[in-house]
Amino acid sequence: MSQDPDYYRTVSLKLSEVFNDIGVNEILILKTRRMFLLMETMNTSTARLQGKNISTFHFGSQSEGSTTLGLHSDTDTLISLNEFNLIQDWSEWQPGRNNLLMIQDETTSPGYCLLQCLSKDEPLPLPTALLDHLPNREFTVSRGKVLLKNRLLRDTAAAGQVINGPAESLQGRPGYYDEDFVPAYHCKSWPVEARPWLLQQGIGRWPTEDMKRYCETTGCFAVPVSSKNGRNEELEWRISTSQAERCLMFSLNITQLRCYILMKMILKTFINPQCDGVLSSFMCKTVLFHCIQNTHSNNWVKSNLLACLMCCLTVLQNFVRKENCPHFVIPENNLMAGRISPHNKHEIVEILKNILQGEGRALLEILTDNLGRRLQVKMNMGEALQYYLTPAQINAHISAEQLLDIANSVSINHKGLLEEIQHNGNAMVHVRLSDYMLTLTRMYNREMGLNSLRKSAVRLLAPLLSSSLGSVIASHNIYTTRSISPEALDLFSVGLNSDVASGRLKLASALYCVGDMERAEFVLRNTEEKYDLNTVEPECTCYEHPKYYLRQGFKHKCNTGNEEVIQHTTAFCVRFLQCEICCVPEELQYEMFRSTQEERLERNEMVDYWLDWAVVDSLPYLYFLQYKTYGSFQRVADQQCALANLVTTIETEQNLGHKETALNLLGQCMEQENRHADALRCYMISLNIRARNNAANFLICRLLYEVVNMQGPALN
Template sequence: MDRLADELRDFSLRLSHVLDDIGVNERTVMMRRSTGLLTESLYTQEHFVNKNGRSTYFHFGSQTEGTTTLGLKSDTDTLVCDNRCNIIQDWGQWEQGKENLLMLRDNVAPGYCRLQLLRSDIPVAWEDLPGDHFEYDDEGRVLMKNTTLNSGLLPGLIRHGPSSSDENINADYVPGLPSKNWPTEALPWVTRTTADQWPGRKTKCFAVNSGCFVVPTGHCLSETERLEWRISTSIAERCLMFNMNITQIRCYVVLKMIMKTFLNGIVTSYQCKTVLMHLVEITNSQLWREENLISCIIMSLRLLQLCVFINNCPHYFIPENNLLDGRLNLETRQNIVFMIGNIIDSKCIAILGIEMDNIGDRLYAICNPFIRRNSIYFMSPKDVCLNVYNRLQYDLYREIHTSFQDIVNGLDNHTHIMNCNDMKDRIRNVLKFRANGSCSERAAAEVLAPLLCTTLGTKLASADISRGRCISAESLQWLSLGIDSDVASGRLKLASALFCSGSIGKASMILNDVEQKYDTRVTEPMCRCMSTGVLGNMSSLRLSENCFLCYNYKTTLNINVAFGVVFTRQEIHCVPNALKYEMFRCPEEERRTRDEDMDFWMDWAVVDSLPYLYYLQYMTYRRLDNRAGQQRVLGRLIHTINTEPRLHHRETALNLLGQCMEIEDRLMDAFTCYRRSLNLKSTNNVARWHIVKLLYRFFVKE
C-alpha cells in the first residue's frame, strides 16, 4: 500500500510539473483571467456608451476562468445580456417602465422556467398577444418564446441551441436576460455548507447578490421547448472557479483532456466542472495538494462514473436539475462507464496517451529522461508563457481598437456628422468607469479614453483649420490627453494636425520623438481591420522579453503597440491630401456591397502608424527643404512596406508611397506602387483613381 501511495505521489508531482510547463500555473491562469475580464469590460463600455447600457457583455468559460491550454483550443463564451428586460420571480420585484417578465416554474423541469409578459405601466399580466414572439399557454397566459432573441444575433453568427457561433473566430455568443435575484431553487445551496467549508461565506454572498440569467433554450424532452428558458448561474460558477486553487484547476484541465481524448467529448466540460465543484465541496481542502493530483483526478472520475451510471449529474446550485437527463442512451452510458473504469484501474496511466499539448510525451520524457519515444520538440515553459501571452494580448489590443472605432462610428452614424458635445459626453461616460468601476472596468476606461480624446481633439482642430484659424487651446488640450494612447498613433494625429495647420517645425519635433519611441523589434502594428496584407500569425508578436510579467496594460501599450491611425471625415482638414483620397475609395455601386456593420471604417482614412510616420516625415522635410532627410525617410518607407510582415493596411501604405514617387517625378515607380496596392486589395481601393490620374499625366507628358 505504501509503495502504491509513493507511486501515485511521484506520478502526481511529475504530472503537476508537466501541467506547469504547458501553462497551467498561477501566473498564466491569472493572466488569462485578467485579460478576459478586461475584454469583457471593453465590450460593456462600448455598448454602454453607444447604446445607453442596453446590453452588458460577460465572458464565461475556460478562457476567462484560466482553465485551458493551447492544445485544448477552448472557445470564448460570451453572454450578451439585454438589460431592457426585468426578469422577476415574484410580483414584488416588478418595475415601472420596464419590460417585466415573470418566471413561471409550473410544468417545467427543474432549472428551467417560462416567462410571462407583464404590463410596464401597472403590475398586471398582459392579456393580448403583442406580436409573433409571444404565445398563449394552456391557461391563457402570454408567454415569450425563446426564439425571440434570434433577431438580436450579431451579423454572421450561426445559432446552435442557446448560443450562436462565429465561424471565423473561436467564439460562442449566448443571448440572455437578467434577473437581479438568486433563483429560489438554488436557495438551499446557501445553507448547504458551513462557513469554513468551500466555497466560503464571502463567495456565497457574491454569488447570491449577482443574481442569474435566463437563456433561450428549453429542456430537450419538453413538449413546449420553444416556450422554456434555462436558468443560468454563470456568474456564480465563474466566481467559484476563481476561488479554486491550482491543483483543482489542474484536475479540471486533465479531466477535460481525458474526455476529449478517450470519450470524444461525449461528456461535456460543463459536466466535468459540475462534478469537480461537488467534489471540492465535500472533501477536505487539505486533500487538494500537488502531491495528491492523481488521487484527486481518480476521485473525480469515480464521481463522474457514478453520475453516468445512475444517469444523474446534479446541477451544482440546483441539484434537482439533472444535466444528463435525456442526453445519453443506455449503450453510450455503458461505454462511458467502462472507459472511465479502465482509466481508474490503470491509476491514470492512460494520461500517457493524451496528445494535446504533448502531455503524454512530456510525461514519458520525465519518467524516462534517457529514452525518448520520438524526436518531438517540446516548447519550453517560457515559450509557452510567451505564446499564451501573445495570443491574449493580440486579441485584447485588437478589441481595444475595435471598441474605440465602434464608439466613434456610433457618433458618426454614417452621416459623417459628429457632434463634439455628444463625444464629450461619451468620453465622460467612459471616465465614470475609471472613477467608479471595478478593477477591470477602470483598466478598460484607461485604455479607451486616450483614443477618444485624440479623435475629439483632431475633430476640433479640423474645424479650426477649415475656418482659417490656428488650432485652439481646447483642441491641443484634448490632443495632449491622447498622446499616450499607444506608441505612435496619438502623437501622429497631433503631428498631422500641426502639419496641416502650418506648424511644420512643431510637427517635425513630434515625428522625431515618435521615431525614437517606435522600436520595430518590440512594437507591434495593431488594427481592428483584418487585411489580407498581414503575414505571419499572432504567436510571432514582437513583445519585449519581460512584458508578460507585467499586468499593467497601459504601460505595455506605450511600449509594444502601435495602433492604426484613424481619421474620420470630420477630421479631414487634419489629413494630408494624399491620405484624404482614402475616404473616397470607391463608387456608390461598390459601396452598396459592403457589410456596413464591419466595413464602416472604409469611409475613413486608416493607415498603419509606421508607414504614416515616414510619409509625414517626408512631407515635413519637403516643407523644410531638407532633401537629405526626405531621401532617408523615403528609403525607410520603402523598406517598411517591403519587409514589415504585419502591416494591416499595406495597400494604403503603397498608395502613400506612390504619392511620394509622383512628387519625386518617378512616375513608373508610382505606377508600380499603385499596381501592387490593387493586387493586394482589388476593391475599395483608391489606387484605381491614382492610376487614372497617373495615366493622364503620362498622356500630358507625351
C-alpha cells in the first residue's frame, strides 16, 4: 500500500475525515473552549461574591478541545489562591500583604523554586525567630530563611480524594470524568528562567511576537510539588506557565490538534500499557510545540497529517533516547528526568521505531473511538459497522455533555452561595442575597461586549439567586401579613427563566402557601406546557449521582446553541432554605428536619449541609403542587391526573436526584387519599433509597400512630 506515491496524502485525508466524524472539528472545539472559559468565569465570580480571593482555571485536554470521547481525559482545575503576593523581584513587594519571594539556588531543580516568607511591614525577609509563633506544618527554616512548605495539600485532602502529585483527584465516580484540583499561587511577572524563550524564533515563526507578548502578561504559578530528583522534597514548588501554554494550544490549527490527539492515542494503545505509563500527554504536547516551532507552517495541513505525526514521533523517539524532553518554555526543565528506566527506554524506542517503519499501519490497531476500524472503512479495507455512532450523534453527545457541565456549574455555584448564608436569620439572608444581586448587576454593567463571558455568567447565575431572594422576602411577607409584596413578585419574575421549571415552581409554591390558588394554578399550567418530557433533563448537584441516560430531544437541542440552551432544556431541583419555610407546603417542610441529632453528628458538613433544606426535583414537585391546587378547587379528575403523573414520574424518571423526597410527597398524597397501605409502601421505598437523614422515618411513625388511633380502615 505504501508503494502508492500519494499514500501519505491519501491516508492523511482519510484520517482527517475520521477525526471530523468523531467530533474533532473546528466548530465543536470552539464551543468546548467557550464552555470551559465560561465555567471558569462563573466559578471565579461566585468566589468573589463570597469574599474569597481565589481564581479558577480549567487547563488540560478537556478545556483545550484536544481530546475525544474515547480518550476519557480527566478535567484539570487549578485553584489560584490569591492571598499571597508572589514576587520574583524585591520591587514587587507590597506593604500589608503576605509576600512570598520566589528564589532559586544551587539546590533547586530547573523549573522549580523555593518560596521565602517576607515581612508585611518592610521589604525584608521574615525573621526566623518568628517561626516559634507559626505552625511548623506550613513553614520551616532552611539556610537562615523562613520557607513555605509544599505539603499543605497532603495535610488537608478531603475524604474520598486521592493525592496525585500536586493535585487532589476525584476518581472512579460513575458517570463523571476524573477530576484533578491543583492549588497554586500566582505571580504576575514572567519567570526569569523563561525570559530567553521570549526572544527565540524558529523556522515556523511560531509562536508569533503577539502571542509571546500576551504570554508574558500571564505571569506564572507556583504549584506545590517537587521535582523527581529534587533535593528539597518538602520545599520545592514547580513553576507553571499553564496560561501561556493554553494560549499556545488555542492558536493551533485543526491538523496540529489532531496530530496531538493521535500521539495520545498511540501512547494509550502501544506505549504506556507496556511501559508503566512513564510518558505523559504533556510530553506529547511539548513534542508538538517543538515540532511546530521548527517546521514551516504550511506543512500543517489536512493532507499532510500522517507526515506531521511521523515527524512528532521521531522527535519523541529522540527525546526518549536522550532521556531529555525539554520543557517548551523553560528548556532547562527536563520533563523526563528520573522517569524512564533502561528497560522502558528500550521498549519505547522499539515501539516507536516499529510505528515509524510501518508508516502509520499501526493506526489501524487503535481501538479508541474505533479509530482503526473507521480508518479501514475510509480506506475501503473493511466493512462499515452499523453500531458506530454517526458523526451527528457524536456531535450531539459532546454538545450535550458540555451543556450539562454548564448547568452543573450553575447549580453548584447557586448551592455554594446558599451554603454561605444558610445559618443566618431571615433578615441577614435577605441582606446577603440582595448584596449578591447588586454585585452581579454591577459586574454585568461593567462589561462592554454583549457576548462577554462575564455577562453570560451573570445571566446564568442571577435568575436562581433572584428566585431565592424573592422566596425569602415572600416567606417573611406571608408570616407577617399573609400576602406577597410587589418586591418579592418582581424578584420571582426575574427568576422565571433560570431554567424550564425551578423558578416558576418557587413562585407557584409561594402563591399556593398564601392561598392564591388561581394564580398558582396558572403558573403550574404554564410550567407544564414548557416542560417537554422528551427534551428536559433534571439537573441536581446536591450530591454525586450518575445520569443513566440522556434524552434524544435534549441532545438535539444542545446541538443547536451555546449556554442559553440550558434555560429551555434543564430543570434544576427546587431549593428552599429554612428561612423560606412559609413558602413551603407543610408536606415538604418535613425535609428541613430530616436528620436526627445522632445523624447530624455523623454528617459530613462539607457536603451534607443541604440536608437542612427542603430540596425536591422540579417534575415531581410540579405534579405534587398540581395535586394540592386542584384539590383546593375540588377538580377531582385533574387532581387524580396529577397524582397519576407523580406516580409515573417516580417510576420512570431515572435521573431524579431526590427520588426519596418525591416518594415522601407521594406518600402524604396517598394518606390524603386514605390509601394508607400505599402511603406506607412509599415511605418504605424511600428508606430503601436513603436509609438515614430521611423524613420518611418520621412520616412512618406519624402514619402508624394515626392508623392505630383511627376508627377507619387499618393497614393491610
